[in-house]
Amino acid sequence: MGTKTIKYRNVCDVIVPGDLCVGCGICAGICPESALQIVWNKYGEYVPVEQAGRCTECGLCLNVCPFWNQQQNETTLAESAFKDQNGIQHNPVTGLFMDLFAGYSKVDDHRSRGASGGLTTWLLEKLFTEQLVNRVCCVVPNNVPDALFRYSIVDSVGDIRGAARSAYYPVELSKVISEILNVDAKYAVVGLPCMLKGLRLAMQSNAKLKNRIVVLVGLVCGQQKSGFFAEYLCAISGGCSSKLKSASFRVKDPARHHLDHRFEFTCGSGQNETAGSVYQSQGMDWLWGHDCFKINACNFCDDIMAEVADVTFGDAIAEPYCYGNAGANFVVVRSQLIRNLLVSGASAKEIVLDKVPIDAVIARQKGVALLKRDDLRHRLYKLNKSDSSYIPVKRVAASRRLNPCRNLDMQIRDQLRDVSRSSYAEYRHQPAVGSVVQRAISRVLETFVRGNWKSNFFFCIASVAKSVGTRLGSLMRILHKFV
Numbered sequence: 190m191g192t193k194t195i196k197y198r199n200v201c202d203v204i205v206p207g208d209l210c211v212g213c214g215i216c217a218g219i220c221p222e223s224a225l226q227i228v229w230n231k232y233g234e235y236v237p238v239e240q241a242g243r244c245t246e247c248g249l250c251l252n253v254c255p256f257w258n259q260q261q262n263e264t265t266l267a268e269s270a271f272k273d274q275n276g277i278q279h280n281p282v283t284g285l286f287m288d289l290f291a292g293y294s295k296v297d298d299h300r301s302r303g304a305s306g307g308l309t310t311w312l313l314e315k316l317f318t319e320q321l322v323n324r325v326c327c328v329v330p331n332n333v334p335d336a337l338f339r340y341s342i343v344d345s346v347g348d349i350r351g352a353a354r355s356a357y358y359p360v361e362l363s364k365v366i367s368e369i370l371n372v373d374a375k376y377a378v379v380g381l382p383c384m385l386k387g388l389r390l391a392m393q394s395n396a397k398l399k400n401r402i403v404v405l406v407g408l409v410c411g412q413q414k415s416g417f418f419a420e421y422l423c424a425i426s427g428g429c430s431s432k433l434k435s436a437s438f439r440v441k442d443p444a445r446h447h448l449d450h451r452f453e454f455t456c457g458s459g460q461n462e463t464a465g466s467v468y469q470s471q472g473m474d475w476l477w478g479h480d481c482f483k484i485n486a487c488n489f490c491d492d493i494m495a496e497v498a499d500v501t502f503g504d505a506i507a508e509p510y511c512y513g514n515a516g517a518n519f520v521v522v523r524s525q526l527i528r529n530l531l532v533s534g535a536s537a538k539e540i541v542l543d544k545v546p547i548d549a550v551i552a553r554q555k556g557v558a559l560l561k562r563d564d565l566r567h568r569l570y571k572l573n574k575s576d577s578s579y580i581p582v583k584r585v586a587a588s589r590r591l592n593p594c595r596n597l598d599m600q601i602r603d604q605l606r607d608v609s610r611s612s613y614a615e616y617r618h619q620p621a622v623g624s625v626v627q628r629a630i631s632r633v634l635e636t637f638v639r640g641n642w643k644s645n646f647f648f649c650i651a652s653v654a655k656s657v658g659t660r661l662g663s664l665m666r667i668l669h670k671f672v
């Protein structure tokens with residue numbers, strides 16, 4: 190298991206060809222020779238390309254890449270960052286944690302404009318106004334057709350607020366890292382688990398980054414999508430995807446459930462500019478849950494809660510911690526500094542903050558845990574059986590899954606990922622791309638049903654058995670109460 194004995198010069202020799210690049214840009218930002226540049230590949234994903242004649246084979250890009258097999262992993266990185274924090278505990282789903290909270294921001298429009306409860310924006314603002322940091326690296330709308338969002342370094346409350354909501358769209362850190370290396374200041378960085386892992390690794394090998402990045406703010410992450418996801422949503426909602434100009438994910442509608450948010454877009458220009466939207470419940474959640482346009486590296490990720498971050502924010506957990514329909518967060522705290530800020534924010538009535546039991550947090554992430562633990566074990570098993578020369582070493586061991594339902598489920602999601610990715614890339618510049626890709630997705634489903642009727646039959650029997658089992662279980666619990 191692991192990497193066969195091949196000498197790789199840099200990430201372009203192994204991570205990119207292995208389709209394990211998540212496009213974080215950290216390798217390009219840290220390379221001392223500026224030998225790597227982040228570009229779009231033909232599938233709407235960011236990847237590094239090598240600039241000829243510059244690489245000295247120093248190995249730094251590999252050492253910071255979240256998908257390279259270093260000595261360090263999320264567990265060891267988190268241990269060295271937080272082991273001295275008072276009352277720190279460990280759970281396999283959350284990683285290290287000092288406290289678990291639920292809540293939301295009551296300040297201005299943080300909550301209504303936020304992806305969840307707006308606590309991320311509240312905390313970034315607090316870090317800034319209390320002068321604990323003087324620059325914040327966050328993701329802002331870019332409104333340029335070939336990069337609708339980008340990482341930016343901001344230094345005003347207005348700009349921190351302008352970065353609210355989640356971008357289900359590729360963003361990369363190479364320019365931000367160069368700027369941090371050039372400008373001496375105290376920085377907070379908000380990011381997804383893989384990006385923060387790469388940053389922690391980079392901070393270990395670069396003293397400037399280590400001294401200047403003082404807070405890492407993490408987001409829970411189930412998966413990331415390619416840039417074509419936004420284009421496809423535009424196309425199937427009647428817009429012109431080749432002229433997509435701006436996009437906004439997770440716009441809230443007070444009349445709907447807080448998780449039934451919508452994607453909004455504008456496309457075209459001048460008098461021909463049009464706007465449109467699509468709700469989660471109008472098919473967007475199906476595309477999300479069936480891995481359409483998912484970045485392949487996410488299939489080999491085992492970090493749910495940004496374990497190396499000082500604090501991690503996720504979506505509302507179950508009642509009573511949803512606080513109505515306007516959106517809420519759960520929060521995993523790993524540093525005393527952040528804990529103090531949150532607790533004093535709650536005392537000042539700027540935020541609502543309640544302690545939550547760990548079981549409620551784990552239950553909320555059950556679906557993501559299936560992908561990042563159960564699926565991952567089986568994926569690693571399959572990769573080990575293949576002739577792949579590079580196998581990422583993860584914190585879960587490779588093992589064959591004997592559950593045919595889960596294996597079939599993963600198989601169909603993989604096929605849907607492949608077909609959405611390749612058919613959109615092929616027909617991207619045709620006006621009917623939306624319906625072409627829709628048909629390609631339908632064909633995969635039809636073929637799957639026809640080709641797997643035996644296993645599907647088994648699938649049905651197994652599902653019925655499971656549902657009967659669950660019903661029997663509840664019946665037994667009810668009977669138990671009365672007997």
Ligand SMILES: Cc1cc2nc3c(=O)[nH]c(=O)nc-3n(C[C@H](O)[C@H](O)[C@H](O)COP(=O)(O)OP(=O)(O)OC[C@H]3O[C@@H](n4cnc5c(N)ncnc54)[C@H](O)[C@@H]3O)c2cc1C
Pocket residue numbers: 299302303304305306307308309310311313326327328329352353354355356357358360379380381408409410411412413414502503504505518557
């Ligand atoms: C790709 C992705 C997948 C996610 N998956 C899950 C999930 O499965 N389960 C779950 O509970 N939560 C998930 N989240 C987190 C959730 O969507 C919210 O971001 C989180 O709850 C914080 O909400 P908030 O209202 O506090 O954030 P806000 O106050 O709206 O602030 C959000 C902050 O996140 C930053 N940001 C937005 N997009 C990105 C990005 N792509 N990369 C880095 N930073 C970004 C912005 O700069 C902003 O500062 C995901 C987020 C993303 C971006």
Ligand code: SF4
Pocket residue numbers: 198199200219220221222223224225243244245246247248249250251
């Ligand atoms: S090996 Fe060193 S010089 Fe070559 S691309 Fe990587 S970081 Fe740059």
Ligand code: SF4
Pocket residue numbers: 200204205209210211212213214215216217236237250253254255256387
């Ligand atoms: S560091 Fe990031 S961008 Fe570079 S190869 Fe690794 S995953 Fe890709």
Ligand code: SF4
Pocket residue numbers: 211381382383384410411412413484486487488490491492
């Ligand atoms: S699923 Fe993992 S690899 Fe993919 S974007 Fe999220 S943190 Fe990164």
